[in-house]
Amino acid sequence: MEMINSGNQEKTTTGPGIGLWGFVKSLPGKLKSCAVETVKKTKKIGEDDPRRIVHSMKVGLALTLVSLFYYFRPLYDGFGQAGMWAVLTVVVVFEFTVGGTLSKSINRGCATLLAGALGVGAEYLASLCGDKGEPVVLGLMVFFLAAAATFTRFFPNVKRKYDYGVLIFILTFSLVAVSGFRVTQILQLAHQRLSTILIGGATCMIISIFVCPVWAGQDLHNLVAANIDKLASFLEGFGGEFFGVSTVDESGAVSSKNEGKSFLEAYKSVLNSKVTEESLANFAWWEPGHGRFRFHHPWKQYLKVGAMVRECACLIETLNRYINSKPQAASEFQTKIQQACIKMSTESSKVLRELASAIKSMTFPSSGVETHTQNYKAAAADLKTILEASPLPTEAHLQEIMPALVVASVLLDIIKCIDKISLSVHELSRMARFKKPKSTATVVLEKQQQQLLHRGIVKPIDDIADDDNHVVIEVHGTSQDSPEIKNVQPPDGGVGEKK
Amino acid sequence: MEMINSGNQEKTTTGPGIGLWGFVKSLPGKLKSCAVETVKKTKKIGEDDPRRIVHSMKVGLALTLVSLFYYFRPLYDGFGQAGMWAVLTVVVVFEFTVGGTLSKSINRGCATLLAGALGVGAEYLASLCGDKGEPVVLGLMVFFLAAAATFTRFFPNVKRKYDYGVLIFILTFSLVAVSGFRVTQILQLAHQRLSTILIGGATCMIISIFVCPVWAGQDLHNLVAANIDKLASFLEGFGGEFFGVSTVDESGAVSSKNEGKSFLEAYKSVLNSKVTEESLANFAWWEPGHGRFRFHHPWKQYLKVGAMVRECACLIETLNRYINSKPQAASEFQTKIQQACIKMSTESSKVLRELASAIKSMTFPSSGVETHTQNYKAAAADLKTILEASPLPTEAHLQEIMPALVVASVLLDIIKCIDKISLSVHELSRMARFKKPKSTATVVLEKQQQQLLHRGIVKPIDDIADDDNHVVIEVHGTSQDSPEIKNVQPPDGGVGEKK
Numbered sequence: 001m002e003m004i005n006s007g008n009q010e011k012t013t014t015g016p017g018i019g020l021w022g023f024v025k026s027l028p029g030k031l032k033s034c035a036v037e038t039v040k041k042t043k044k045i046g047e048d049d050p051r052r053i054v055h056s057m058k059v060g061l062a063l064t065l066v067s068l069f070y071y072f073r074p075l076y077d078g079f080g081q082a083g084m085w086a087v088l089t090v091v092v093v094f095e096f097t098v099g100g101t102l103s104k105s106i107n108r109g110c111a112t113l114l115a116g117a118l119g120v121g122a123e124y125l126a127s128l129c130g131d132k133g134e135p136v137v138l139g140l141m142v143f144f145l146a147a148a149a150t151f152t153r154f155f156p157n158v159k160r161k162y163d164y165g166v167l168i169f170i171l172t173f174s175l176v177a178v179s180g181f182r183v184t185q186i187l188q189l190a191h192q193r194l195s196t197i198l199i200g201g202a203t204c205m206i207i208s209i210f211v212c213p214v215w216a217g218q219d220l221h222n223l224v225a226a227n228i229d230k231l232a233s234f235l236e237g238f239g240g241e242f243f244g245v246s247t248v249d250e251s252g253a254v255s256s257k258n259e260g261k262s263f264l265e266a267y268k269s270v271l272n273s274k275v276t277e278e279s280l281a282n283f284a285w286w287e288p289g290h291g292r293f294r295f296h297h298p299w300k301q302y303l304k305v306g307a308m309v310r311e312c313a314c315l316i317e318t319l320n321r322y323i324n325s326k327p328q329a330a331s332e333f334q335t336k337i338q339q340a341c342i343k344m345s346t347e348s349s350k351v352l353r354e355l356a357s358a359i360k361s362m363t364f365p366s367s368g369v370e371t372h373t374q375n376y377k378a379a380a381a382d383l384k385t386i387l388e389a390s391p392l393p394t395e396a397h398l399q400e401i402m403p404a405l406v407v408a409s410v411l412l413d414i415i416k417c418i419d420k421i422s423l424s425v426h427e428l429s430r431m432a433r434f435k436k437p438k439s440t441a442t443v444v445l446e447k448q449q450q451q452l453l454h455r456g457i458v459k460p461i462d463d464i465a466d467d468d469n470h471v472v473i474e475v476h477g478t479s480q481d482s483p484e485i486k487n488v489q490p491p492d493g494g495v496g497e498k499k
Numbered sequence: 500m501e502m503i504n505s506g507n508q509e510k511t512t513t514g515p516g517i518g519l520w521g522f523v524k525s526l527p528g529k530l531k532s533c534a535v536e537t538v539k540k541t542k543k544i545g546e547d548d549p550r551r552i553v554h555s556m557k558v559g560l561a562l563t564l565v566s567l568f569y570y571f572r573p574l575y576d577g578f579g580q581a582g583m584w585a586v587l588t589v590v591v592v593f594e595f596t597v598g599g600t601l602s603k604s605i606n607r608g609c610a611t612l613l614a615g616a617l618g619v620g621a622e623y624l625a626s627l628c629g630d631k632g633e634p635v636v637l638g639l640m641v642f643f644l645a646a647a648a649t650f651t652r653f654f655p656n657v658k659r660k661y662d663y664g665v666l667i668f669i670l671t672f673s674l675v676a677v678s679g680f681r682v683t684q685i686l687q688l689a690h691q692r693l694s695t696i697l698i699g700g701a702t703c704m705i706i707s708i709f710v711c712p713v714w715a716g717q718d719l720h721n722l723v724a725a726n727i728d729k730l731a732s733f734l735e736g737f738g739g740e741f742f743g744v745s746t747v748d749e750s751g752a753v754s755s756k757n758e759g760k761s762f763l764e765a766y767k768s769v770l771n772s773k774v775t776e777e778s779l780a781n782f783a784w785w786e787p788g789h790g791r792f793r794f795h796h797p798w799k800q801y802l803k804v805g806a807m808v809r810e811c812a813c814l815i816e817t818l819n820r821y822i823n824s825k826p827q828a829a830s831e832f833q834t835k836i837q838q839a840c841i842k843m844s845t846e847s848s849k850v851l852r853e854l855a856s857a858i859k860s861m862t863f864p865s866s867g868v869e870t871h872t873q874n875y876k877a878a879a880a881d882l883k884t885i886l887e888a889s890p891l892p893t894e895a896h897l898q899e900i901m902p903a904l905v906v907a908s909v910l911l912d913i914i915k916c917i918d919k920i921s922l923s924v925h926e927l928s929r930m931a932r933f934k935k936p937k938s939t940a941t942v943v944l945e946k947q948q949q950q951l952l953h954r955g956i957v958k959p960i961d962d963i964a965d966d967d968n969h970v971v972i973e974v975h976g977t978s979q980d981s982p983e984i985k986n987v988q989p990p991d992g993g994v995g996e997k998k
């Protein structure tokens with residue numbers, strides 16, 4: 001009770017003399033607050049990703065199973081000799097993601113086999129050199145093989161996929177070569193050890209695949225989609241934030257104004273996502289088909305999309321610097337720019353949202369992408385016209401309109417970047433064989449297009465979009481009956497070719 | 500000989516029938532070219548960083564030493580039982596950098612001790628529960644301890660420094676708890692195992708510290724300096740590249756024109772340097788004092804500098820997009836901007852170079868930093884004056900002058916960023932107790948300043964710089980005799996306070 005009360009006491013030790021006593025008196029309180037802090041942190045880490053708790057329990061389970069298996073069945077002379085390897089394998093091999101676990105298990109298994117065989121060979125060779133030559137030959141072989149294998153770990157390809165395998169290779173080779181056993185003994189030992197490693201590895205693989213699996217591929221997939229979403233959040237809010245206008249967009253989507261300004265900071269995590277994405281892609285490479293991901297899902301394409309998303313995030317970082325230098329007086333000229341800029345910003349954010357949701361649902365990007373792409377292209381064209389044609393504002397100084405001009409220019413760069421992202425997401429959806437979307441709107445659209453297609457090359461100008469912009473749907477090619485989409489280029493002619 | 504010749508044969512298999520035969524014939528050539536490729540790659544990896552070759556040989560050496568030690572002294576029943584742990588420790592613990600090796604060795608040692616003690620305790624507790632209860636209690640304890648320990652690996656603090664230790668903790672605890680030995684047996688085993696682990700760990704540490712050591716701290720130090728240099732290279736070349744002017748700067752420094760355009764791409768690697776910097780800083784934390792780095796060198800400050808450098812690199816990424824949209828016609832107005840921009844770009848690159856060389860040589864940033872800072876500030880002020888005061892160019896359209904305007908604006912941001920970098924490098928040099936520079940020029944300058952200081956507050960305007968810009972050296976504060984520099988603020992009043 002004392003401890004609990006002392007935690008609530010206020011600090012009244014302002015005098016210099018009672019400093020130490022005050023410290024001692026406040027110690028239980030401090031300890032308590034420290035404990036509370038730790039509990040809070042633990043809770044937060046668990047809540048951030050509940051799979052972490054599950055993972056911890058899976059590791060405990062695997063370890064307990066393997067331990068008890070060997071505890072009850074002391075197959076060989078005591079536990080220490082061989083069963084140990086099963087426990088060791090489980091501890092070292094069990095990773096958070098299925099891909100990580102598989103990668104390490106397979107690496108470990110193959111490397112042990114290969115190095116074991118080589119070790120036996122080395123042992124045999126050395127034994128031919130007589131009692132005096134043996135240690136010298138063995139030492140030399142261990143030195144050269146270890147040095148060479150260590151060096152291969154610097155090769156980027158090896159580092160990426162087989163780093164752990166090389167480590168185990170060195171380990172096993174050294175152990176076998178220097179074990180001092182005769183070849184026949186080694187073979188018996190190898191049999192024991194391999195079987196225990198197999199049991200350990202298999203336990204890990206089975207538990208990691210069948211008990212609440214965490215797929216690295218799924219994580220990569222979600223991460224890329226989430227990153228695109230973060231950029232969209234920024235662009236959605238930016239126009240209104242910078243020009244100080246309320247952004248009630250036409251589609252009635254809720255503006256993120258009332259969520260605070262966190263949406264303007266979310267993109268920052270995108271900038272440093274490269275390493276995470278690459279390691280997830282490496283792990284995903286090892287995973288078997290799961291859910292709607294095949295065995296050779298195009299994981300590399302996610303990295304390409306990710307690289308472009310980061311490029312875009314870098315531009316957004318520049319844009320973010322202008323968020324506090326809002327233009328003061330809005331001249332007529334500026335209002336014109338402003339409209340086009342806000343349009344570009346919100347429309348490009350809608351394209352990003354569509355792309356993100358297409359990835360999430362594993363469907364082809366909907367026709368909304370085309371529509372909004374055309375919208376922001378129209379806005380960009382408007383902006384260029386204003387900049388080219390309209391007379392220069394004589395009432396304003398360059399200094400005043402400069403922030404708006406820079407923002408406009410960076411936005412033009414951003415939409416170029418988004419074109420590229422859109423292209424690579426289309427490429428991804430083609431490579432990964434995403435589903436074709438079948439909403440009512442697209443069905444109607446497709447019927448119209450089919451009719452048009454059967455008449456030949458058409459370039460209809462129509463008002464399909466939800467606002468007053470010119471939407472140009474260009475239909476390329478003559479009547480095609482092939483349901484295959486060959487090389488969809490979203491900015492120009494995607495809609496027409498879809499079937 | 501056949502293999503070598505076939506490599507030189509030209510491909511003459513254009514007919515369809517002889518395709519397979521052609522393939523078989525070209526196989527040795529292909530194999531040869533593949534081998535040549537591998538050799539080239541190996542050579543390149545070795546040449547890129549010769550320390551890799553040395554590291555490989557160090558690992559080989561450590562392993563050979565430990566192996567032979569146990570080969571010649573089969574202390575315990577055969578090699579397999581305990582000597583194995585020394586080999587295992589060497590293979591797993593030996594890292595490229597000293598910090599990495601120390602971190603793993605110390606983690607391994609401490610975790611083994613702690614987990615061993617706990618394991619013995621668990622074993623004792625379980626034995627109190629009788630023959631039937633024992634496996635249940637042991638299984639439960641292994642499960643809970645393994646799960647809890649695995650969960651702590653998700654704590655960022657633990658992950659950063661003690662990840663490997665927690666792994667070894669789980670491993671050792673499970674091994675000891677489930678070993679099925681009595682407590683007395685365990686103590687004997689623990690003694691054997693700990694001593695072998697110590698021998699393995701000590702071998703690694705000694706070889707890694709005393710044979711061509713690779714210090715993570717030194718690497719971090721060099722990396723941060725090199726990254727600053729890369730930004731400087733870009734800014735040095737950018738002005739001339741964008742405005743299409745030959746950049747022969749006043750100080751006679753060689754313009755990087757003739758080096759190709761690689762200097763414009765170097766900054767890209769800076770963008771993704773975060774993870775490398777962080778892991779180096781984590782390893783550096785473990786390293787003892789070496790060379791001119793103390794034990795508690797302010798490694799975290801390098802991360803701060805690094806973060807700002809990356810921020811600046813992001814702005815440069817934006818700038819780089821404009822390099823191909825050079826302004827066509829240079830109006831009078833544009834020429835004015837141009838001069839100021841080139842000045843800002845080259846002067847800020849000089850500041851960065853000075854900062855990088857200050858870090859490299861571990862001295863306080865020289866007075867050149869102040870001079871060039873004042874220079875680019877003057878240029879920025881000029882630019883602002885032009886933008887504010889001069890009449891808008893009526894002959895040009897906004898569209899045409901926009902790239903130059905954006906570049907100017909981003910450059911203004913970049914110099915703000917460089918102010919911050921400069922500030923944090925000054926902070927670093929203060930925290931890390933860098934040497935004060937003592938070149939002849941600074942000595943003269945210091946004497947002058949000291950004289951001025953003793954007369955009171957002075958604001959001399961002088962032409963110390965190597966060009967025709969106004970150099971304003973503001974001397975703050977009254978006569979101070981304290982040699983300590985308290986809080987150097989480089990942009991405003993660094994020179995005056997130096998002594």
